[in-house]
Amino acid sequence: MATAILVCEICAEEFDSKTHKPLCLECGHTFCFSCISSLMKNSENKHCPKCRKQISKPAKQIPVNYSIIAANSQGCKRKRSPDSKKLCLQHAKVMEYLCMDCMAPMCSKCLTDNHATHKAKLLDDLCQENDHDDSRAKVHAALNNKLQKLNDMALVANGTLKLMNDITNLKTDIEGFNVSVDARIKSTEEDLQAWSNMDSSDENAKNKCREMLCHINSEHEENLKFTDIKKKLDSATKKCNLLVPTTPSHELMPNDTHWTVTDLSSWKRAIASLINERKPSTLTVVSTHTSPIPGLRLLLSSLTEHNLRNIYLMPMDSFWKPAGQTDDEIGTIIKESGDRLKRLYGTPAQILAYSNNETRPPKKLGVRLSSMKDVERCAEVARVGASVRDVCFVRGVPYNTGVYLRGISWMPCQWHFPDLKDSDLDWFFAILSPVYFPLKYLNLVLPRDSLSEAGARRLLMKMAADFTNMAIYCEPHSEIMTSNETAIECWELSTISIIIGYFQEFTT
Incomplete structure (x- = not known):
């Protein structure tokens, strides 16, 4: 018989050993690491979403309930319960409504407190309405907008990976250039000392000084290397700036106005x-x-x-x-x-x-x-x-x-x-x-x-x-x-x- 998969009561995601690892609060209630981290970061009253007992430790110090992870790993079916409902992180109530103005799920407390003047729909009603309903069209538009943003994020992520490769290669070039410059510094210091202590009666010393004078302005190779590295760095910087998700110019606020x-x-x-x-x-x-x-x-x-x-x-x-x-x-x-x-x-x-x-x-x-x-x-x-x-x-x-x-x-x-x-x-x-x-x-x-x-x-x-x-x-x-x-x-x-x-x- 398949073992039931345990999920977090807030986000309804399965408990795992990563971002959704089950944290056992002092009051005995268990929620995933991701939800508790968000609660501790964004909420001023750090309380258990269920019993409201205060949470005194940061998420990383709350013990993990490894028995739940083990139980989930033994389950045959890896899917979320159809009856699982997300809880509002702020009020610990089931999110039953969707604000049609903000396109945000909310509980009954959110509805009366923060969205009192907004248009709201029951989630169950939205799932039953016909395709011609204006509310369903708004949800469709919101999902399209979300998909576009996710695609933009994917482009940014792929661009970031390519940029990281460029920076890794650039790091190798800079390290090699640094070694070369250090060697030239040491060589020039030796030349300076030799010139200061030159003995005109020593033929070998004079030959060494002649050779040094022939290369006294030989910085061309280093300058070329530096110019090449600077070009690569400028290119990487431009790529980095391009990774910022763009906003159409008509959506930007006009310059130098209120x-x-x-x-x-x-x-x-x-x-x-x-x-x-x-x-x-x-x-x-x-x-x-x-x-x-x-x-x-x-x-x-x-x-x-x-x-x-x-x-x-x-x-x-x-x-x-x-x-x-x-x-x-x-x-x-x-x-x-x-x-x-x-x-x-x-x-x-x-x-x-x-x-x-x-x-x-x-x-x-x-x-x-x-x-x-x-x-x-x-x-x-x-x-x-x-x-x-x-x-x-x-x-x-x-x-x-x-x-x-x-x-x-x-x-x-x-x-x-x-x-x-x-x-x-x-x-x-x-x-x-x-x-x-x-x-x-x-x-x-x-x-x-x-x-x-x-x-x-x-x-x-x-x-x-x-x-x-x-x-x-x-x-x-x-x-x-x-x-x-x-x-x-x-x-x-x-x-x-x-x-x-x-x-x-x-x-x-």
Whole structure:
């Protein structure tokens, strides 16, 4: 009887002794090396995808369950179980949906969190629909695009192998040339010593010096060898540059104009444009929780050589992270590129790490507060002298935070409260109470709120009674949008509204 083949519950690939070797976590659950490596590299909360127990060791130090490899090697049928379903690496839930906008599989949690405004289809429904359905056509186009990219990768891989052979041969030539030059150095040093100590009465010494003088300019052979090696090296360099997957010129961003990067697609275009020697005059980058942009640091570091200082970076996905989550990459970005950013978004510690090393503080700040310690450090940030325009309040900061901020003369224009729910409203009102006085304007930004209809009405009535000029930015499906019967302006929280609000407020 055939032995059942064991597979990883995340990727549904068979366990083997290579990239999919089974790693046994401390909690007893087993997943493949590839999935655990990806989890440890990309996820901020390093927990078991199944029981959520923390993973304390890097993937290479987690013990391998060799008994599973042995069991698989004894199986007669080497195929994946038809019932195996991939789990979402972030939420440990079965990926049942396909986002038709991003062409990415996702679980129910991804659907409500990161793809709430996108069109989604059940995988089972897609597999049953007729050939004329628009969704199936999109999948077909995505597969064609994937195939083209894989073919491009294959060309790059083959070209790389040929280049490696050329470099190996070039290495042999350079090693031979180096040996020849070393020998000539030694010979020339001997000639120099002989010339310095020449005895005119010694006929042999005079003959040797005559021979040396006849070859004093004999560098032609070495120059030819060096020229030949340089040509081969230049050829290898050109081949190396050609190995970069090309982007059609019509897809590149125009040179010396304003670039806007708001999603993964425009990020790829920007990177490809920089590779093709194009650069922006100014750059706006918006990364949100519904459209996060990976590799922000890569994009900004690629602009270093262009000395671009007009960069408007809005890392709102980091700024709005839920309680208990931090983003170390933003701290690195602030440290490396802070002098080129028009505004900094980060924690007090991240902002102070930059400001303490720079003589010129940033013009404006967005400060994220998630603990009592963050609130206490606001006084240090205030001494930097920068203008604080945005403050994000994560659940966990004390009720009297608003009182403290007013005491240090902070009057931000935009107040961010991510993940607000009904039980948070008393805390929310307490923080805002010290600013119940006429302001030029006050914006509330409420990403991912889960207020009920009653909670939304309570918030709206309280804000309308206490403020004369304000606007609320919230998710399109928020109860605030449908429950508003006040004079408060309610706007859909989107990339466009973020950019418009940013630049309108930037001119004030």
